[in-house]
Amino acid sequence: MxxxxxxxxxxxxxxxxxxxxxxxxxxxxxxxxxxxxxxxxxxxxxxxxxxxxxxxxxxxxxxxxxxxxxxxxxxxxxxxxxKDDGTPHGVLTLGSLETTMALRLSPALSGFARNYPDVRLVIRSGTTEGLIRQVVENQLDGAFVAGPIDHPEIAQERVFTEELVLVTSQAIQTLKDLPKTPGLRTIVFQLGCSYRQRLETILAGMGIVTAKPLEFGSLDTIINCVAAGIGVTLLPRGVVAAAAENARINVHALPRNRAWVETLFIRRHEAYVSSALKAFVAMAREDQSGGSKHD
CATH class of the missing domain: 1.10.10.10 (Winged helix-like DNA-binding domain superfamily/Winged helix DNA-binding domain)
Structure with missing residues (x-):
């Protein structure tokens, strides 16, 4: 052929x-x-x-x-x-959860662009499920996704650890108020989002049956809907910190076995790891000190 x-x-x-x-x-x-x-x-x-x-x-x-x-x-x-002589150059196409992009990767993106101007960096957002599929299908050089994952074609390493919190409107003061909330809805990213799956498990464990979830592709839209009392969501604490400080939402801590989730960097096992990819992942690791002390 x-x-x-x-x-x-x-x-x-x-x-x-x-x-x-x-x-x-x-x-x-x-x-x-x-x-x-x-x-x-x-x-x-x-x-x-x-x-x-x-x-x-x-x-x-x-x-x-x-x-x-x-x-x-x-x-x-x-x-x-x-052509790879050890100096990062060429096109580097990566995927990321929108929450990881907003909370973790912004410093790395600006620093990488400044230090490696010969690399054309492309970042695509998506759900964990979708990003894994794109890596396997060779559409991405690598991606930042929520763990755990188990895929025979994927090499993975932990890069960050996030604390997930249940986010509600200010009308809900404690988690005990949730079962009393009529017509409770979840505000989530599209199907395939690991946070969405975890939220459904947490609410089911509390004996809470929710109405059909509302799906949005924007982090800001999800937070705004929760603040307006339309529903509840599950997000990393760092992502909602500003909204909580501005008294727009309430943030509820969860038991440790429910709260902590690893953010993994994944790539295909046999894929060539370019100098540009090595440099970006190293820079992302260096910038992780801006997150949780549990990293």
């Missing part, structure tokens, strides 16, 4: 269109069609189903797609390794 054919295949899958893939690849549609037909002939299976609006990958096409991403990543890593 030719690498160019595989890149063409990936572009067609992503766009669902031979024409749009051709535009991205700066070629004509007939060249894209020819490459796909040659790849299908070599493999002996149809990779796309044609229809009036474009194309969809067949089950066979869907099965080889992860390998295409892996091959592309390996080629990029080989080039990066050849």
């Amino acid at each position: 030719d690498v160019a054919d595989l890149k063409t295949f990936e572009a067609v899958v992503r766009h669902g269109s031979m024409n749009k893939a051709a535009q991205e690849l700066h070629t004509v549609q007939s060249n894209v069609t020819a490459r796909i037909q040659a790849l299908e002939q070599e493999l002996g299976v149809a990779l796309f189903q044609r229809h009036a609006r474009g194309v969809n990958a067949t089950p066979a096409g869907q099965r080889i797609l992860p390998f295409v991403a892996r091959i592309s990543k390996l080629l990029a890593e080989a080039e990066s390794a050849a």
Whole structure:
């Protein structure tokens, strides 16, 4: 299989269109069609189903797609390794929980940009579940996620430890008030967020049944909704410290076995660790003193 054919295949899958893939690849549609037909002939299976609006990958096409991403990543890593003389440079694409980005990574981001101007740093936020998937699928060089995790393709190391607290409006003075709150709702990030799962477990342990959760993608929106009395959430203490000091919310400590969670840095086991990646993780570790004394 030719690498160019595989890149063409990936572009067609992503766009669902031979024409749009051709535009991205700066070629004509007939060249894209020819490459796909040659790849299908070599493999002996149809990779796309044609229809009036474009194309969809067949089950066979869907099965080889992860390998295409892996091959592309390996080629990029080989080039990066050849050019890596120990001085951080190139593109570094990382993922992070939004809470970790807000609480922990801001100093590292500014310091890294200042010290390593030859690195183009890209940070994508997401849930733990989503970030793990993106690392496994070679879409990220690494990510900061909430532990514990157990994945055979993932190498991990603890970077931070966070104290999680239950966050409510000021109308709820103690945790004993929660069961008395009618129509209690949780305010959470989207499905796949480990804090969300932990919150549901904590409330269930208190015998509290909640209504359907409200999902938001913004940390500020979650805090504002909780402050307005719409529901409750679970977040690192450091993230909500300012809102608590301004008397917008109440923060409730939890038993230690429920409160403490490790933030892990993860990457694929066999992935090449570039000088840029080593430098960023080292800087993030150095800046962790700004967090909990339990780190």
